[in-house]
Amino acid sequence: MDEEKTARLVRELLLEIGEDPEREGLARTPLRVARALARLVRGYAQTPESVVNGAVFEATDSNHMVVVRDIDVFSLCEHHLMPFFGHCHVGYIPRGKVLGVSKIARIADCFAARLQIQERLTGQIARAVRDATGAEGVGVVMECEHLCMQMRGVEKQNAKMTTSAVLGSFHDDPATRAEFLSLLPGFGGHGR
Numbered sequence: 364m365d366e367e368k369t370a371r372l373v374r375e376l377l378l379e380i381g382e383d384p385e386r387e388g389l390a391r392t393p394l395r396v397a398r399a400l401a402r403l404v405r406g407y408a409q410t411p412e413s414v415v416n417g418a419v420f421e422a423t424d425s426n427h428m429v430v431v432r433d434i435d436v437f438s439l440c441e442h443h444l445m446p447f448f449g450h451c452h453v454g455y456i457p458r459g460k461v462l463g464v465s466k467i468a469r470i471a472d473c474f475a476a477r478l479q480i481q482e483r484l485t486g487q488i489a490r491a492v493r494d495a496t497g498a499e500g501v502g503v504v505m506e507c508e509h510l511c512m513q514m515r516g517v518e519k520q521n522a523k524m525t526t527s528a529v530l531g532s533f534h535d536d537p538a539t540r541a542e543f544l545s546l547l548p549g550f551g552g553h554g555r
């Protein structure tokens with residue numbers, strides 16, 4: 364992203380909404396917005412491979428379900444460029460390879476830091492975890508609040524959207540899927 368070009372566009376936007384981009388409080392706003400935006404969409408310059416960076420570990424005796432809960436998610440909806448945010452929970456059954464816990468969060472981040480819809484984001488995280496580990500199955504559940512729903516006067520101020528993606532044994536085996544859900548807060552689990 365070209366910071367100065369983005370700042371010029373933000374200045375145009377301020378004029379268009381009837382503001383005075385020269386007034387004191389707004390003088391540096393275009394540049395600040397440009398820098399913030401670059402940070403919020405940093406994921407375009409990342410891939411799951413680049414963020415995992417080889418941190419996949421052999422765990423030959425491990426074929427039990429691994430669940431990482433309450434990973435923070437911050438993203439921008441592609442329809443309104445407004446934030447949606449919440450948590451995701453990731454479970455997988457390794458086939459001899461596991462990911463560092465922080466790397467699962469980094470995978471979620473690299474896709475969240477793009478313009479998104481929650482449904483696609485959920486699926487991308489699931490596929491990236493599968494591809495990085497060769498897991499026999501992966502499940503991702505995500506719960507987010509969408510400011511585009513909450514701030515635009517639609518009477519859904521408290522609505523949360525839940526999405527899920529299941530691959531492999533999490534898709535094919537109801538018992539595996541049920542075990543995963545039983546470990547999540549609010550889905551039959553006792554996490555909270």
Ligand code: ZN
Pocket residue numbers: 440441442443444445509511512
């Ligand atoms: Zn939206």
